[in-house]
Amino acid sequence: MSELTQRLQPQTGSRRPRVVIVGAGFAGLHAAKALGHQPVDVTVVDRRNHHTFQPLLYQVALAVLSPANIAQPIRSILRKQSNTQVLMDEVTGIDLEKHQIELGSGARLPYDYLVLATGATHSYFGHDDWAPFAPGLKSIEDAVEIRRRVLLAFELAERQMQERGWHPPLNFVVIGGGPTGVELAGAIIDIAKLYMRHDFRHIDPSKARVLLLDSGPRVLAAYPEDLSAKAESELAGLGVEVHTKSHVTAVGPGWVEANDQRIDAAVILWAAGVQASPLGKLLGAPTDKRGCVIVDDRLNPPGLPEIFVLGDLAHLEQDGRQIPGVAQPAMQMGDHVARMVAADLAGKRRPPFHYFDKGDMSTIGRMAAVAKIEWPFKAHWSGIPAWLTWLTVHIFFLIGFRNRVSVFSAWIWSYFTFTRGARIITGDQRLPGWQDKVTAGPQTNPAQQPQEQNVEAGR
Ligand SMILES: Cc1cc2nc3c(=O)[nH]c(=O)nc-3n(C[C@H](O)[C@H](O)[C@H](O)COP(=O)(O)OP(=O)(O)OC[C@H]3O[C@@H](n4cnc5c(N)ncnc54)[C@H](O)[C@@H]3O)c2cc1C
Incomplete structure (x- = not known):
């Protein structure tokens, strides 16, 4: 029986372990789906009500697709999972001692396992x-x-x-x-x-x-x-x-x-430029220069086996290279969390994560x-x-x-x-x-002249 499982038993008694997943991007959503058949209670918290398929965002930006084509309510994606509930709220703090997360609404949510998958955001390099x-x-x-x-x-x-x-x-x-x-x-x-x-x-x-x-x-x-x-x-x-x-x-x-x-x-x-979600810093664990949390091959920051950090928020090296912040590793990490929780519950050793790069x-x-x-x-x-x-x-x-x-x-x-x-x-x-x-007009600003070529006869 792993150290964490031993720790969970007396706390939980007959209660099922509570897994709180923060962020329903590729990583969080895959973790939630993979945990759907495990004997755990899952709560997915996201500040938005929808999952966004980011690789096609540029097609919404350039009018090929409408927003609803690439976004789906998280609640509806997970509606068939009876062990899963969805909460729309922003996570603002993490109480590592009490094993609770703090929400923007003022509420606190207890966890036995915390899965942090809040991704990354733009960086203007200090500007x-x-x-x-x-x-x-x-x-x-x-x-x-x-x-x-x-x-x-x-x-x-x-x-x-x-x-x-x-x-x-x-x-x-x-x-x-x-x-x-x-x-x-x-x-x-x-x-x-x-x-x-x-x-x-x-x-x-x-x-x-x-x-x-x-x-x-x-x-x-x-x-x-x-x-x-x-x-x-x-x-x-x-x-x-x-x-x-x-x-x-x-x-x-x-x-x-x-x-x-x-x-x-x-x-x-x-x-x-991109930088990691600020939530990573709240763990007090080492981060890289973009703010990504450095994790081991079980996706844990040092000394925090009940916390998994996934996707763009994680800094994980494999074969001497950092795993890239793209969708495939995020999804694979999400799936792997379920395997590790299952191993804990079965009293087995957690399998290490290995990124399978398809290209x-x-x-x-x-x-x-x-x-x-x-x-x-x-x-x-x-x-x-x-x-x-x-x-x-x-x-x-x-x-x-x-x-x-x-x-x-x-x-x-x-x-x-x-x-x-x-x-x-x-x-x-x-x-x-x-x-x-x-207001400045074409005469006062010569840089604006070239587009006069746009004048077309009859149009
Ligand atoms: C424009 C664009 C194009 C891309 N194209 C590709 C591509 O073609 N191929 C590819 O493989 N990858 C692509 N990527 C990268 C890929 O989308 C990311 O690697 C992937 O989304 C990371 O998944 P994630 O789950 O870690 O984070 P995300 O998908 O970013 O999800 C994070 C989730 O956390 C939530 N969240 C954040 N902070 C909080 C908080 N405090 N409280 C509650 N919820 C919170 C967010 O609302 C979001 O739902 C692209 C990314 C972008 C932005």
């Missing part, structure tokens, strides 16, 4: 004042805000062109050349060049510029060099201007400063992607084969049959009709810095 000018993409709310800004930029340009015969430059600047930045840049150029080209009368959306800035020497730095190079050439083929070794030093309303040059931007998007994929745009396949064979793919693999894998992993059907039909519709069903602008009708550029 949080940049956030209002350059939103990042992590939640449905972020995606809807990015969609608002991108679509609004075209609308404002059309209005401005009609009224004054010119408009400020339609530059879209994406900061950060990781998978999210690459996806966003490719999707913006797609919507500008392919999906909106017949919709405006006074501007030509295909003349919009998309700039992807990264401080490193190549995009998709976590991928092998050949795939980075492919990604860069596919981006260039779509029309994205890739600027590597481009160090952003300041961001303001409608402009970015990089390598001492100021770039005018209608919309700026931030995809440059990595990143989409770039319509019919463009790169894939590093690790299983069932090893290969590096790009172009259409990688894109088709990406589509298949994402449909497969989407949660809920209804979502799979709705996403698949939205893709088919969008692919063949060159239209996007979710081009909805909600909320504020202003963009940071836009009105200042309009």
Whole structure:
């Protein structure tokens, strides 16, 4: 019988062990599902009522999909598990001595096992004042805000062109050349060049510029060099201007400063950095420089066998390398927690966690992607084969049959009709810095001149 099981027995008596899971992302949800058949009582706490399929957030941001296509109520996903309850609340504290978590509502929740899976958030590297000018993409709310800004930029340009015969430059600047930045840049150029080209009368959306800035020497730095190079050439083929070794030093309303040059931007998007959820720090355990909790191969921080830290919040090394913060390890860690709890209850030794890497994929745009396949064979793919693999894998992993059907039909519709069903602008009708550029006019600001080429006879 393990040390923890011994500790649980006298405390719990005939009561079943209580497992509290904080966060219903990939890791937490997989843990909850895998614990569905164990003799434990599970409580899933999340500050949102829905699970978000983050890999498709950029498609909500660029109007391919609607929010409901990629999000599902946590309560409904787990409704058939009789040993599981769901609580919508924010966890604000952890009382390690009393084995309780503190909730935003003021309540406290006792646990025998605590599973922390609160993921990661954006990092502006100490420049949080940049956030209002350059939103990042992590939640449905972020995606809807990015969609608002991108679509609004075209609308404002059309209005401005009609009224004054010119408009400020339609530059879209994406900061950060990781998978999210690459996806966003490719999707913006797609919507500008392919999906909106017949919709405006006074501007030509295909003349919009998309700039992807990264401080490193190549995009998709976590991928092998050949795939980075492919990604860069596919981006260039779509029309994205890739600027590597481009160090952003300041961001303001409608402009970015990089390598001492100021770039005018209608919309700026931030995809440059992530940091762990602040909850990890509450454990008092060692963390890495991003705030991820350092765990052992049983997913425990040192000295806390009743606490498991999973997914993006965990820092775990395997074969001398850190396991990446992506969906596969998060899901596998979630499943593994159930195995370890089952081992405890059976009085057996907990099995160590081993990440089974099936590979990595990143989409770039319509019919463009790169894939590093690790299983069932090893290969590096790009172009259409990688894109088709990406589509298949994402449909497969989407949660809920209804979502799979709705996403698949939205893709088919969008692919063949060159239209996007979710081009909805909600909320504020202003963009940071836009009105200042309009007021300054084309004469006083030569940087705004290039978009005069957007004037087209008869349109
Ligand atoms: C835009 C984007 C695109 C991505 N694309 C891919 C991809 O193509 N392939 C891939 O493998 N990975 C991708 N990822 C990464 C992948 O989504 C993450 O690695 C994965 O979601 C991590 O899962 P998680 O469970 O650790 O955290 P998350 O999925 O982030 O879930 C954390 C959960 O915790 C909740 N939470 C946070 N704080 C609290 C609190 N204090 N109290 C209560 N609840 C809280 C949140 O509401 C959330 O539901 C992408 C990520 C992003 C943002």
